[in-house]
Amino acid sequence: YRRLVRDIIYTHKKAKSEFNLPPLMRSRIVPSESEKAEALQSLHAASLQQATGHFVKARKLLEHAFILDPDNIDVLIALGEVIELSYYGRSVQQVALPSTKSLIPIYGQIVTDDADGLILTAEHLYTKALIVDPSVSKACLHRERLMPIVEEIDQRILNAIDFKVRQFYHIPESDPGLRRAKVEDYFKHVYHSML
Template identity: 85%
Template structure:
């Protein structure tokens, strides 16, 4: 056998072994539940989920275990949760509210089971039962953010602390968006380039030019797209954002839709021949009645996800998408949501979850970072 074939066989054996171990953990969890050892059962189910995250029986059983802990938490709020919460940071995104995080996680697991197989009636029944609670939680999250924004606007515009915070926020916006894409400049180096327009030692000019490109695109937003009559966002606006973003790096591709197929982890974007029509559909959607009553955070997050899915450019998609998302937020009077480099893994994981069929965890994720952006 060639080394490549041996490697493939080893991978298949590993996958098969993980699925078998997941089933063993599922059976062991069932035995633990039957004897009243719910905490041990939950840990076994979480282990099974990590081994085989698309196993419908595991998804439903784990959802039921988490849902049970939600009702336990609601009935005994003074008692610490007896079950671990390792899934909540990924799917809950509800800071300081364990019970809400649990129910959002359970509902997501039922949704994922239905994505794998839409005919699973048990998952459908569970999900329909939880949806009113989930919708109430999501609305409460948005209301809390709206309240925090209103409090923020009570700060006088001339407040020196506010001015300093806005400047620092700008530097972080540029730094984190570039860092997510692999730029190795530090926040201090990014700040130095923006303040002095001079190169820093020991770093490539390409990375430093990426800072200037982000700055140029943000200036276009602040000086043009947020001034005067706020007309509907156009394809030309998006192309101009991209042109400015890459203007110091790649003039040949700057401001142009891709003309070749690209490949990214966990997602194959549409062929280049489909991109113009898909972009036209996105622009039409952005001015349609469908979004009229949508909360700005939901609209911004959905636009972000849709544009990432299309992947309209050969390079610079992530930065352009985050710029467009924050343009939508700022046009609605909200601060930009800065996704930090430390949260890159969760960011990509939730985009994958959205591509798989459940976009709501990603919307909550964006809401969380917008909330964190309010000084």
């Protein structure tokens, strides 16, 4: 084990000396006026597509507008609304058994991660719009409407984590899989903590 630990430390030091560059900082790129104008055109085209019932095209146009101008409040709110509508469209199509007390439609027994991701993404976009301009009432209303659903998703995820922790505590100390995992974790710790 000592030789293995020395080899790991030597490899880590060698790799660290070869790549001794400072960490790259993400620079914030401000969109140009032409990008802002194209984002607004994409927003208007998306609203026309949405009015005619082409929701997939509208979502693609709004995603393009978001890439061009990620701080445009109208784009953030419109994209959040389209993502939220796609969540409700999926829930209407896939609901097998309605839940009596839940705010979220249940597909069989468990809500899919994709549906959770849609709601969380929409809530994130509304929050970002509020960060850009806290006085936007439309984003505030949408976010407040989604908060009970987001809290339920968070609670379900925390319950799943608690269940896994309880399962982990039931593993006996003499289990060979647990011993191997401890050794592997020890080597990862040594590898990442040594200079």
